Amino acid sequence: MNQVESKKVTPLRQVFTIVERNGRNFWVRIGTAFVNKDGSETVYLDALPVNGKIQIRSVQAKNGTETEAESQD
Secondary structure, three states: OOHHHHOEEEEEEEEEEEEEEOOEEEEEEEEEEEEOOOOOEEEEEOOOOOOOOOEEEEOEOOOOOEOEEEEOO
16 A cells, blocks of 8 residues: 555534624634544634634635545544
């Protein structure tokens, strides 16, 4: 098995917080999440939301399919 075949592909997620300013909602990206083998998710946050709420969304490619990340475990 070569190096390319040994890489695992996991669904990639983006983590946001939704901030309200002047009556409008702004989505602020604050991290990334990955789905583990057992279906749980690992979340890496670059910032903490002040309101305590996060929104985790699948990354969609331009063609509408879900984007995946390669891991080298």
